[in-house]
Amino acid sequence: MLDIADELARWAEEGREFAVATVVAVGGSAPRGPGAALAVDSGGTVIGSVSGGCVEGAVYDLCVQALEDGGTVVERFGYSDEDAFAVGLTCGGVLDVMVTPVDARSPAREAVRSALSGAASGGPTALARVVRGPAGLLGRALSVRVDGSYEGSCGTGSPELDRAVAAEARAMLDAGRTGTFDLAEDGTHCPGGLTFLVESSLPPPRMIVFGAIDFAAALVRAGKFLGYHVTVCDARPVFATRARFPEADDVVVDWPHRYLRRTETDGRTVLCVLTHDAKFDVPLLTQALRLPVAFVGAMGSRRTHADRDRKLREAGLREAELARLRSPIGLDLGARTPEETALSIAAEIVAARRGGTGVPLTGSATPIHRDGGRRAEAA
Structure with missing residues (x-):
């Protein structure tokens, strides 16, 4: 969501309630990478994009629903062989999208607001959020600064886990990377546990x-x-x-x-x-x-x-x-x-x-959408 931080920070300052849909994982030929976001405020105003248009209508509806019920969900969108006109990515890719409200009920509200403010002001900022784990923890967030200090919590009650997540997020921020990592609830890199998406926002290159x-x-x-x-x-x-x-x-x-x-x-x-x-x-x-x-x-x-x-x-x-x-x-x-x-x-x-x-895509076999490994250097 930090890719639309300027506008979302303004919404937060104005006291607007909104829901954010964020790409948390991609597969195949997907037009947007992890971190791409679409947001909808309580008045129905929409900004951003998660797919370049393929699934925006369905994601918009999920945001509206999140504002109504206050729940965070992760939905998968992909191409349907049975019905190419069904909601899905007809380019053949798969998107996992997390939709979470940022309102008075949201336990991650202050961490998200802190990250948005930092990114909008041009400072190095990382936002780490739970994107896979128990339903009650989805969307929990830490806003991490370049010095390693942080605001927010994973919601498990474990200070060790919070510190471990902050350390991982700071390392990714130092490298300018956006991506995911897994940690067990004791803060170790064991199989299972929680998956976190870290979005890094750096000053423009x-x-x-x-x-x-x-x-x-x-x-x-x-x-x-x-x-x-x-x-x-x-x-x-x-x-x-x-x-x-x-x-x-x-x-x-x-x-x-x-x-x-x-x-x-x-x-x-x-x-x-x-x-x-x-x-x-x-x-x-x-x-x-x-x-x-x-x-x-x-x-x-x-x-x-x-x-x-x-x-x-x-x-x-x-x-x-x-x-x-x-x-x-x-x-x-x-x-x-x-x-x-x-x-x-x-x-x-x-x-x-x-x-x-640099060759024309017409007639070539090169991927249209390359993997996001270097995407964080952007712009």
Whole structure:
């Protein structure tokens, strides 16, 4: 549910009662992964999605029912061979969805509100909930902060279990992962017991665009659309202005390599080098290709790339480091305009981070919906 935390936190602040349906497990070709959520308030307003439309109507009805009776349920939705038009995923997948009310009767209300508030404010937050176990424990929750402190309870009366769940959730938060784990009621990893879904919410990943050119303006818009915190950096103050990049989160006037040296990056950071000028590119890429970031791409013709590759080798980069560089940046879409070029770059970033091939799905045997193992790096 943390994927819709902004709106749900506002509902909670307004005192609205609502029910949340959350994907807790998937199988086969499913459009949304664990943690995807749909919520319905007491007035019938709906936000979010659990399936891209396949089962939303039935899930909506379950949310309304949960608000009426105060119960938490887990329902399975899947394709029916007997009736392809029955409620189910006609794409062939299976979804397990937990529906739980967040109202005055809910024992998990304060933990959920705490997690929503933390996620909406941009802080690292994890929400751990019981998704398999005795009916009376379903939906019980702990809101876990990055320092390991937590609010809420599993509902078993065991402080040891609560601490064990908080420790597991913190480890998953540190890794930026959303997924499930099992613990026995004594807090050990024994067969059986309870299954917990942990949703991790981290600040948006960074996209740093080097080079304040017209293509950069279009890429900023694409980056924001994909959920990145976007920074534009250029050494030329006449070009790196807020007026030219109103949608960027930050506009920095500095030499690119110097800014990269002093700014914060991590394993989710995307670096897009659009300067295609050796005096900027070589020192910048020499540093960028040695950082543990998610993506490094550089604009330029194939001749520019060949010359840049030679200079990077002269600067001492090894083959493994050079192999990380995606240049010329972008997928082959036949792009011409800045907007089309930004689309091709954004498509390559998504493919690189999600393990996609970039080939058309028509006629290919590649999965449409890949497993969610890398989904938590998103956006």
